[in-house]
Amino acid sequence: MKHKDGLDIAALLLLLLVAVAAMVVPVALTQPALLAVPAVLVLIALCVVLYQRRRLRAFLARQLCSTDFENSRIQYSLANLPIPTVLVNDGRILWYNQYFRQDVLDDYDAVTRPVNRVLPELDLAVCSRPHGQDLKVGERRFTAYAGSAKGSRGASLVYLINDTLYKETLDEYNESRPACLIIVIDSYDELFDDMKDSEQAKELEAINSLLEEYIGRSTGFLRKVTNSRYIAVVEERDVRWMLAERFDILDKVRALHPGGLTTLSIGVGHGGKTLQECHQMARESIDIALGRGGDQAAVKTVDGFEFYGGISHGVEKRSHVRSRIIANALCDLIKRSDSVIIMGHRMSDLDAVGSAIGVLRICKMCDVPAVIAINSEATLAGPLLKTFLDAGEGHDFIAPDQTLDVITPNTLLIVVDTYQKRLLESQQIYEKCKRVVVIDHHRMAVGHIDNPTLIYHEPYASSASELVCELLQFMPKENNITPLEAQALLAGIMLDTRSFALHVGVRTFEAAAWLRSRGAQTADTKLLFNTSKEEYEARAHIVEAAYIYKGCAIALSDELEAGMNVVLPMAANDLLTINGVDASFVAVAKNDGVNISARSMGALNVQVILEPLGGGGHLMMAGAQLQNCTLQDAERRIREQIDLYRAAQKENTAR
Numbered sequence: 001m002k003h004k005d006g007l008d009i010a011a012l013l014l015l016l017l018v019a020v021a022a023m024v025v026p027v028a029l030t031q032p033a034l035l036a037v038p039a040v041l042v043l044i045a046l047c048v049v050l051y052q053r054r055r056l057r058a059f060l061a062r063q064l065c066s067t068d069f070e071n072s073r074i075q076y077s078l079a080n081l082p083i084p085t086v087l088v089n090d091g092r093i094l095w096y097n098q099y100f101r102q103d104v105l106d107d108y109d110a111v112t113r114p115v116n117r118v119l120p121e122l123d124l125a126v127c128s129r130p131h132g133q134d135l136k137v138g139e140r141r142f143t144a145y146a147g148s149a150k151g152s153r154g155a156s157l158v159y160l161i162n163d164t165l166y167k168e169t170l171d172e173y174n175e176s177r178p179a180c181l182i183i184v185i186d187s188y189d190e191l192f193d194d195m196k197d198s199e200q201a202k203e204l205e206a207i208n209s210l211l212e213e214y215i216g217r218s219t220g221f222l223r224k225v226t227n228s229r230y231i232a233v234v235e236e237r238d239v240r241w242m243l244a245e246r247f248d249i250l251d252k253v254r255a256l257h258p259g260g261l262t263t264l265s266i267g268v269g270h271g272g273k274t275l276q277e278c279h280q281m282a283r284e285s286i287d288i289a290l291g292r293g294g295d296q297a298a299v300k301t302v303d304g305f306e307f308y309g310g311i312s313h314g315v316e317k318r319s320h321v322r323s324r325i326i327a328n329a330l331c332d333l334i335k336r337s338d339s340v341i342i343m344g345h346r347m348s349d350l351d352a353v354g355s356a357i358g359v360l361r362i363c364k365m366c367d368v369p370a371v372i373a374i375n376s377e378a379t380l381a382g383p384l385l386k387t388f389l390d391a392g393e394g395h396d397f398i399a400p401d402q403t404l405d406v407i408t409p410n411t412l413l414i415v416v417d418t419y420q421k422r423l424l425e426s427q428q429i430y431e432k433c434k435r436v437v438v439i440d441h442h443r444m445a446v447g448h449i450d451n452p453t454l455i456y457h458e459p460y461a462s463s464a465s466e467l468v469c470e471l472l473q474f475m476p477k478e479n480n481i482t483p484l485e486a487q488a489l490l491a492g493i494m495l496d497t498r499s500f501a502l503h504v505g506v507r508t509f510e511a512a513a514w515l516r517s518r519g520a521q522t523a524d525t526k527l528l529f530n531t532s533k534e535e536y537e538a539r540a541h542i543v544e545a546a547y548i549y550k551g552c553a554i555a556l557s558d559e560l561e562a563g564m565n566v567v568l569p570m571a572a573n574d575l576l577t578i579n580g581v582d583a584s585f586v587a588v589a590k591n592d593g594v595n596i597s598a599r600s601m602g603a604l605n606v607q608v609i610l611e612p613l614g615g616g617g618h619l620m621m622a623g624a625q626l627q628n629c630t631l632q633d634a635e636r637r638i639r640e641q642i643d644l645y646r647a648a649q650k651e652n653t654a655r
């Protein structure tokens with residue numbers, strides 16, 4: 001019998017090894033050169049052992065796994081099962097049927113081999129679950145199910161179902177789901193209006209060929225729907241590489257001109273059930289991308305929005321015509337209401353209160369009763385409120401919960417200086433009012449007010465106060481704004497432009513000039529920004545403790561005394577005046593969380609940096625409120641985001 005041969009050879013080998021061992025010492029002593037002989041002998045012995053091991057394994061496999069081993073119970077029940085089956089004990093293969101040998105082992109033998117050499121991914125715990133485990137062997141794909149083998153403790157039987165076809169079909173299905181892209185050339189009208197026809201053609205041809213090349217890489221197609229708008233239908237597999245490359249088409253188009261004159265906005269909808277649903281998602285995405293200032297891609301998925309790009313400054317894109325139309329529409333809406341409630345964001349600031357005061361004047365011009373809902377305990381515009389109280393205008397400002405009783409189905413809510421539901425001064429008022437108007441200048445973000453009756457949203461405007469100024473100028477009626485109201489609006493503009501340093505367009509100065517002509521005193525306005533000595537000291541303290549990290553000033557502070565909230569944004573402003581600081585981040589503990597104010601001079605987009613922390617705002621002015629978070633955590637998260645942003649910037653310039 002063969003296994004007897006095996007034993008004989010083993011005995012022979014043993015003898016050989018003993019002889020070699022006996023020889024080594026005397027030979028090494030007398031003639032070291034002859035040591036080569038035992039070495040060669042050992043080598044031969046090893047070869048023989050390896051060869052025998054293979055033969056032994058083949059022999060065992062034949063005995064155990066072939067059908068002529070009639071006495072085995074496993075054999076009886078499983079050998080003819082037409083799916084690959086393997087018995088595993090203690091991590092080693094004990095037995096398998098012929099299908100396993102054919103489909104998984106490619107006709108090699110593997111009895112007693114460790115199972116993780118043959119199936120490295122196999123995890124018996126996962127296989128034992130009802131859905132089994134996905135396994136890949138070469139090109140073939142299986143689902144493995146495991147059960148414990150009867151009668152043998154610790155041994156498992158693993159069944160492998162070859163479902164390569166279904167899995168490949170499923171993958172192909174997922175990869176080929178439809179996705180829709182809407183691509184818009186930002187500020188097309190403004191740019192192309194002044195161009196000669198030949199220049200227009202050249203410009204468009206450059207953009208077209210970049211877009212064609214980009215979509216040409218996909219399996220889909222591109223169509224131009226209007227002069228400035230394209231639509232592309234692609235597949236999920238294409239969206240995947242576009243996301244991985246972070247829509248570098250944006251950079252390519254921006255690079256056509258040194259100043260980044262032409263930019264694109266892209267809205268992507270993917271993951272929807274139907275092509276129609278994806279198209280709808282793409283439309284929502286392009287709206288939000290444009291609302292955030294353009295030059296970026298917004299991707300709507302089933303769980304929300306993601307943004308890519310958005311590094312250039314928005315180009316001013318507004319027309320007086322639009323302001324006039326909105327002014328008329330707003331007037332109409334107000335006149336058709338019983339009463340109006342005006343409300344800003346919580347922790348109201350000079351811009352929120354200033355613009356609310358402007359809107360109140362519009363309501364008065366329309367002869368409709370109106371109030372400003374404001375929490376005067378939690379505001380950063382204390383000095384402004386006080387000025388109005390002192391002037392005997394206190395009745396116009398009411399605590400939010402006091403307005404709830406007077407809300408009727410015909411009450412109009414006008415929200416100023418925010419677009420976000422969660423930042424509103426009062427959620428209850430918002431929920432109770434049927435009709436809502438929004439006047440805001442912040443770049444749009446996720447969680448915005450749905451379906452407002454009217455929106456006046458201009459991300460290029462400096463402030464909500466500037467927008468309200470324009471509306472006031474177009475009011476159909478004789479304008480009777482008071483000098484004090486003009487001053488409130490001017491304070492709003494000055495706050496958000498950091499006294500006309502940032503974010504100022506031609507229209508900002510126009511609005512300021514108009515306010516001046518209506519009696520706003522600049523010196524008095526400046527007084528509204530003054531602080532107490534304690535606040536000044538706290539501010540200096542924070543600035544002193546700041547350090548610089550990758551061009552960003554970071555300052556941390558323990559909780560401030562109640563009523564000192566304005567110290568936080570002011571310290572952030574101060575830090576920006578230091579040479580070599582591109583952006584500043586001030587984090588202050590507040591209750592169980594941390595409040596953050598961030599500022600930049602435009603070299604960094606602080607909105608993008610704070611968005612992952614749940615904050616938002618503008619390119620140059622942003623904030624976030626972290627709940628249940630320590631100061632150290634906040635610092636770590638800020639630095640993490642700065643790292644990511646700097647890395648992305650580096651990659652961009654490298655490209």
Ligand SMILES: Nc1ncnc2c1ncn2[C@@H]1O[C@@H]2COP(=O)(O)O[C@H]3[C@@H](O)[C@H](n4cnc5c(N)ncnc54)O[C@@H]3COP(=O)(O)O[C@H]2[C@H]1O
Nearest residue numbers: 349380529569570597598614615616617621622623624625
């Ligand atoms: N969780 C979140 N989600 C989305 N957006 C968020 C957000 N948290 C904050 N923001 C936005 O970020 C911007 C900056 O907020 P921050 O509190 O640092 O700075 C505020 C305010 O604290 C600061 N401020 C108020 N009074 C001030 C004064 N007297 N002097 C200097 N700064 C003042 O002026 C800034 C006015 O900024 P603005 O209202 O246009 O826009 C705000 C706010 O709308």
Ligand SMILES: [Mn+2]
Nearest residue numbers: 349351352417
């Ligand atoms: Mn504000």
